[in-house]
Amino acid sequence: MSTKQTMTLVPKYMAEFKCIGGECEDTCCNGWQVHIDQKTYKQYNRVKDRELAGDLNKYVKRVRSGVNDQAYARIIMNEEGDCRFLNEQRMCGIQLKLGEKYLSNVCNHYPREFNKVNGVLEISTSISCPEAARKVLLNPEGIVFEEMRAEEDSTYMLLRNFDTQVHEKQNNIIRYFWELRIFTIQILQSRDYSLEDRLVILGLFYQNIQNHIDEGEIESCLATINKYTRLVQNGDFQGILAEIPTSVTVQMGLLKGLGDMRLQMSNINKTYKACYMNFLEGIEFDETVTPEQTGERYRNAYEHHFKPFMNEHGYILENYLVNYVFKNAFPIGMSVGKTVFDEYMKMVLNVSIVKLQLIGLSRYHGEQFSTDHVIQLLYSFSKSVEHNATFLNQLYQILRDNNFNTMAYMSILIKN
Secondary structure, three states: OOOEEEEEEEHHHHHHOOOOOOHOOOOOOOOOOOEEHHHHHHHHHHOOOOOHHHHHHHHHHOOOOOOOOOOEEEEEEOOOOOOOOOOOOOOOOHHHHHHHHHOOOOHOOOOOEEEEOOOEEEEEEEEOHHHHHHHHHOOOOOOOOOOOOEOOOOOOEEEEEOOOHHHOOOOHHHHHHHHHHHHHHHOOOOOOOOOOHHHHHHHHHHHHHHHHHHOOOOOHHHHHHHHHHHHHHOOOOOHHHHHHHHHHHHHHHHHHHHHHHHHHHOOOOOOHHHHHHHHHHHHHOOOOOOHHHHHHHHHHHHHHHHHHHHHHHHHHHHHHHHHHHHHHOOOOOOOOOOHHHHHHHHHHHHHHHHHHHHHHHHHHHHHHHHHHHHHHHHHHHHHHHHHHHHHHHHHHHHHOOOOOOOHHHHHHOOOO
């Protein structure tokens, strides 16, 4: 019997990724809710092993509101936020006793993420897994994508599924999804510009695109893409970018305040908490000194530690952003009510908080600062922040309430 094939689009790093199990420095069985799909839940009800069956009955509970086939039930985690079936060797007790076929869809496919655009399955990975983070981030050549045919799998959990062709004759920005995605990735990988400048260019671009949407002039988007492509290729942005003011004190104060908020919430990853404490020590944060004095230490950390490191390893944050754009179907795969500029702002917030903390960490570790420290921060940040929708929504609301959701403020967050 032949297996049905489907067209897929994947970053090349996916061919290199493989779970390293007990050798991993962290566990994917801690720090978040673990959902159980309906098919797996019914399998658990038929388990014969008396001890395991008792634990499954006690700790796997039906979800009664907002239920769907993929989130039919959930595991009640212990006081430390660990899965109840994680053993002392940090391995899955269910898999060890019953085999891989008894893993839920979530556990089986993590950290892979799935979208479908125009009928093509897109597979990528979250960097909340340390080994995945290494594969995504540490390639100096950047992220490359390839199309291939692969077996269809009904257990894939699609985060987004849309068809741009349905909107071709409608006044809807989704019709230009592919043009916007290609332009965004091309800009992020344009190494003739600093990464900061690439992000500012994208901000100016999406500010224009948002204006087209607001004014009902969707058809103008292609002309704007062509215009910005020419400006970038001709180097016409160099003068504009050089004139954008910076405010290290405002940047650090705002981003640190947002970081402090997450630290006070529950389900904080231990590695992320340690990184954050090291960041504070790296900039010698002291509430008794003025923001200007703290800003000066932050500036020193940037100039003497972070900048020299990133001159050699700038591809890491570039890869972070390209992967972010692809796996989130940026800028269309957005939450209800979000605009394309909101999605740009969300991306800038994430990378700006990461950069802020890397700056402090680079000074904390000094000459010993390495890609290992970067991976520690980025995977634990993804686990603690990117997977926490409540916190992210609070961030955007704070920005909106304080009128910080403008290109002027985004530039302050981006530029050092």
